[in-house]
Structures are given as structure tokens and as C-alpha cells.
Amino acid sequence: MRFFVRRTVFYAITFWAAMTINFFIPRLMPGDPVSALIAANQGKISPDAIDALKALFGLDENTTLWQQYVTYWAHLFQGDLGISFSGREPVVDILARSLPWTIGLVGIATIISFTIGTLAGVAIGWRRGTRADILLPISTFFSTVPYFWLALVVIAVFAVRLGWFPASGSYDRSMVPNLSWEFVGSVVYYGTLPALTIVVTSVSGWILGMRNMMVTVSSDDYVTVAQAKGLPERTVMLGYAARNAILPQLSSFALSLGFIVGGTLVMETVFSYQGIGYQLLKATSAKDYPLMQGCFLVITLAVLFANVIADFAYGVLDPRTRQEG
């Protein structure tokens, strides 16, 4: 129980720190780009919105930094993230619209990649010195290229040259989003190439990590004993070695998730996939500060949340972590 309390406190602190960083970034920036933008948008955004923006970015001369900070948190808890400059609609609405796409894409692709990578790692690590080792350099190559570049190549081959999959978008624009099989099929069809890109670039880390753990674990005594008892090879491999080797995979899951999400954000632009990353980069090039901050906020929250799940799963699976400290 103590373990879970400790972790909860840690994530609460991390959440607070991320939000505080989010608060200070625009205030630490040199110059005053926000006032300039407000001036440029004068008459296009309502006075209420301007007040909210001033509060958000600390342009109100009459308040202390502490008061601004308190207001910032009050706004956060009310789910008020300001008004987007370019879209002129509440940032929260834009985020609510695009977040499911990113979470769905990254979530499904990561689960596929984790499963394939871990299984391949088990096989390669158990039977070292076979032809399967060739997978290692190949997957290492794909892990060193940026996601967005692989996305370009994938589009060039599968969309432009072969014409098997669409090059951009997240579903057939002629359809109205609903819960029919037809629409789901369209989402899957449009999502295949982006998901493929994520899987191919991220799978190497899982393979390598699992393989190295299998190598380490397979020289442990209990594996030798299991082997000596004459248990079937499969049982030793899956029930004894892989079962213990998979634990570090889970803890590295948490760390690599931020990296995967980062890569996916840029990749979304290449595919014009209407997720958070697409919004973030659009906002960045349009200098749409409220939207930028909102995107950063939800991305951080989502990664934090996934970390909490991975961490607690680890705690449930491995009793040793619960005892420590």
C-alpha cells in the first residue's frame, strides 16, 4: 500500500511541476509577443477573451505573480484554457476534438509494437546465434531515423507509388463520423500507414530490451533448474525466463512513451492526421499561444496518466517493488 501512496504523491508533484512550467514558460520569454497578437486581433476576439488571455499570460500589470498563479490554477480546474487565436473557439473544444485521435493511434500502435517486439525479443534472446539475429541491425536502423522521415518514405511507397492507402487524413471526408462498421473501417484504413510508421520505428527498443533481459535471465539458476528438471523447452522459455524478463520492459514502457508521443506529434503533420500533434504544430507556426499551451498540457497529462497505469501494473506484478522503502 505504501508503494502506491508514494507513487501517487510523486505523480501529484510531477503534475504540479508540469503545470507550473507551463505557467512560467510564456512569462520567461523575452519580448511581449502576446500583446502584439492581441493588438493584431483587436475587434476579432471578445473583450472577455482578451481579459482571459491577459490573465493566462500575465499581462495584467495590476496583479502580482502569485495572484496570477492562483488565477491560472482556478482557470485550469474550471477547464478554461482560453480562446484559440486562429480558430476563435475555446481551446478545450479543439483539444477534446483531436485528443481521441492521437490517443487511439498512439495507444493501438504502441500496444501492437510492444507485443511484437517483446515476442520477437523472447525468441531472439532464447535462441541466440540463429538467423533471427538479422532482425537486430534492421530494427536498429529504423529506430535511428526520425518518425516523420519514415512517414514520408511510407507515403511515397504505399500511397503515391502503390496507391494502397490514402496519403493523408484520418477518415473518409465524405462520411459523417458515427459508430457504424463502415466508418470504423474507414478509420482503420486511414490509420494503417501512421500506425505502421510508429510500430516500425518503436519496435526495435522492445526487441533489444527483451532480448538483453532474456540473455541475462537465462543464465539465472532457476532457469537452469527448470531446464534440468526436464520441463518442456516452451515452459522454461515462457513460464520461467520470459515471465521474469518482461518486468523491466514494463518500466521502460513508461520512459519510452514520452519519446513515442513526441515522434508521433510531428508524424501527424506529415499525414495531416487530425490529432493533438497536428494542432500543436499548426498552433506553433501560427503563434497561437493559448492553443500551444493547451496542447502541451493535455499531452503531458496523457503521458502522466499512462505512466501511472504502467507503474501500478508493475507494482501489482512485482511484489519486490512494493516492499522497497
Place this chain on the structure above:
Amino acid sequence: MAAELVTTETTQVGTEQTAPTGTKRRFLWMRNTKALTGFGILAFFALIAAIGPWIAPYDPDERSSDLLQPPSWEHWMGTTHLGQDVMSQVILGTRSVLLIAFVAGFLATFIGVVVGITAGYVGGFGDEGLSALSNVFLVIPQLPLIIIIAGMLPSAGGLTVAVVIAITGWAWGARVLRAQTLSLRKRDFVEAARANGERTWRLILAEILPNLTAMIAAGFVGTVSFAVLSQITLSFIGITPTDTWNWGTVLYWAQAQLALQRGAWWWYMFPGLCIALVGISLTLINFGIDEFVNPRLRSTGLNAKTLRRRGIRPRIGFTPVVHEAKEDRA
């Protein structure tokens, strides 16, 4: 220099052991094929970065009438929609890619070393605070943070990008170093030095730091490859100025000018392969460092053919330690 630094790692058990002797042992790490290949590739790009302006066949901004030409003898990597030479852009872009990556790597490693060793050595509340700080930075997704900071800056030039990458990317090194410092701090040779009345800064610099060299090097290499990817990503999405050349800028223009739809594969293929080559060279160097530190990984790093040739058959219960390892213990 590097050779000397890395060799100290072999005496991890304690500095009171006799120092390694002879040039043969000193250059042991050089015999690692992976590390050598990695250094070779990296040296090639470093050379191009240094002499780029003199060997580039054309001015990268110069327009010509050869619009969107595939690779030919005149233009080895083809031309852009304005008739600019892609190869010249790639060659001239190498310098900023490597420079920013190494500056960011140095800065991040420096922060990581200071925070990690302090946290590990001081212990108590200082440790709790510092490791909480690095854990927070580990969990917050880095690339979005970099994009937000760089996007809000009035101008995101080369050095600024390096600093931003360093500020967001030091945490991993700090965490690894803290754990190792914690375990070193209680070792006999450190206790002995402390009992001798050595001052704290000497304990840290002369007793602990040398034993962390391999880890620091590995962290540095890792940060450099992260920095390469990050800054290229920043250029690709157009946050850094699009008129200074680096590989990301080339890709930015390729994407903006619809190279994909026009079938101009050379425009994005060659810069991407350069990124991959630099990334692979850094990964190979890191594998080399890993195998140097952990002799067991030497045999696991061998491929099937070499294993057979050396008569090693991997089995359960044993990790063969290949020959070089014996000389380590000398």
C-alpha cells in the same frame, strides 16, 4: 584522450588496484569493431562538417534551370524545385547538425553529471529533491516541451536550440549517474580515501568520477543522438529559421514543395539517410561502450556467424565471455 578515460573503467573494483599497463590494454576498446565503425562514420561526417564550404559543388541557395532533376553526374543528389543542388545543401547542413548536437550533448551531460553525482553523494533531502526533479523531467514529454519553448522564443537560432535541448534532456543521465554514485559512495576505496582525510571535492573528482566515465560517455552519446533528432525535427516543422541549412531544413522544403507528390524521392531520401547514418554511428559507439563495460554483452553482441567460427554455442545457464575479457583482468 578518450582511450585513457575509458580504460580507468576496467579498474572499477577500486583505484588501489594497479593501473593498466601497456599500450595493448590501453587500446583494448579500439579493437571493438562496432565502436570503430561508429567512430569511422562519425569522423567522416565531422570531416564534411569542417570542410563543407570548400567541397560543396554549388552554392546551396543558387537557382538554376535544372528544375527537380533526379540524381545525375552534375547533381549527385538531384535538384530542388528551384534548381538548387540538394547535395550542396546536405553538405553545408552537416556543420550545424553536428555542432548543435554536440553542444547540446555537452551541456546536458554537464547538468546531468552535476545533478546526478550531487544527488547520489549528498543523500538525504538534497537527494530526494534532486531525484524528484530529474524524475519529473523524465516523465514530461521532451519534444512537445522543446517545441513549446522554441516556438515561443522570438528567434530560435542554433545555440538557442542547443540550450533548450540540453535543459530538457539532462534527466536520464542524472538518474543513471545518481544510482551508480550511490553504490560507489559506500565502496571501500572511497571510505578509505575519506578516512585519509581527503576533501569532498577531491573524493568526488578523483575517486568517484573516474569510475563513472563509461556511463557519462554513454549518456553523452545518447544525448547527442537525441539532440540530432530533436533539432532536425524542429527545423522540419519550421520553428528554426528556414534559410539556414541543415538536414531538417532540406526536408522542410521537400515537404513544403510537395516532393512526395511530385515523385522527387532524392529530395528527402538523401538527407534522411544521412540522419540514419549519424544515428547508427552513435548507436554503434554506445554498443561498443556497453560491451566494454559488461564483458558478457561481448558474446551476446556477436552475430551468428562469428559465434560459430569461434566455436561458441550459446546455451541456457551460461553466457560465454569471449577472449578479450581475460586481458581485462590481467
